[in-house]
């Protein structure tokens with residue numbers, strides 16, 4: 001099953017995600033590529049654990065989804081998100097039995113090391129989301145990144161490192177085969193949590209059922225209002241950047257829609273914010289449900305940025321609900 005971000009809870013629970021098999025172990029694979037690892041791994045077990053796979057590439061997501069469906073792996077959820085967003089916001093404290101990373105992108109250039117996944121904050125986050133007795137398994141052909149990751153695990157103060165043979169299924173992935181064909185050997189590390197650092201979940205929520213809880217504002221626009229002064233505009237604060245990209249007029253009713261791009265760390269969302277005429281002559285500014293947005297400080301700020309722009313254009317704000 002493919003889950004967009006809006007289908008998760010923050011944090012979520014194995015009992016909700018896998019209601020038929022909640023008691024089974026729970027495995028997260030990061031950067032599953034075309035999805036070859038999990039069918040190979042699950043085939044070695046009597047009952048396949050619950051599987052959560054996270055990947056940045058949409059093409060890979062679809063390939064892996066087909067592969068897991070063909071293998072009959074029903075208790076598998078795939079999602080297209082940055083791994084650290086999924087791990088921090090969706091996975092509960094102490095939720096996972098295993099985290100698997102096979103052949104992560106090595107980012108070998110000196111100036112690009114901050115793009116690497118396996119750095120100190122990641123190990124602390126992983127340790128906080130693994131069960132006691134859980135483990136993070138890394139397999140890679142890249143010797144320098146391997147050493148870097150092992151050192152980062154030790155520096156995190158939260159993981160011990162054991163070097164062992166890779167699990168056979170990790171040697172059947174697309175990149176394992178690619179590097180093997182080039183004569184490169186894979187290295188494997190088994191990281192075990194030695195502490196449970198407190199890495200809190202962020203301020204992130206599913207789109208509310210109750211319209212009162214959807215970020216919104218009510219205002220009265222001048223009779224002469226025409227949104228001719230709309231320009232692309234950017235607002236930034238602490239953890240978020242909001243860019244109001246464009247404005248579209250509704251042909252069916254009194255109103256407009258603003259397209260906004262919201263960036264918060266690794267998480268980016270494109271959201272629509274409606275500006276709709278109400279019966280009493282006022283206008284409602286509200287985050288649209290379209291596209292399955294999740295509510296974050298940045299998304300609330302986007303609703304605020306639209307409201308502020310309307311206020312600067314002569315509107316009188318009577319209520320802010322964000």
Ligand SMILES: C[S@@+](CC[C@H](N)C(=O)[O-])C[C@H]1O[C@@H](n2cnc3c(N)ncnc32)[C@H](O)[C@@H]1O
Nearest residue numbers: 031032033055056057082083102103173174175
């Ligand atoms: C070198 S490929 C390896 C794919 C697969 N594990 C294999 O062994 O064939 C690395 C994969 O990690 C994914 N990836 C990179 N950074 C990621 C992140 N922050 N979150 C999720 N996936 C990521 C990439 O899109 C890519 O598919």
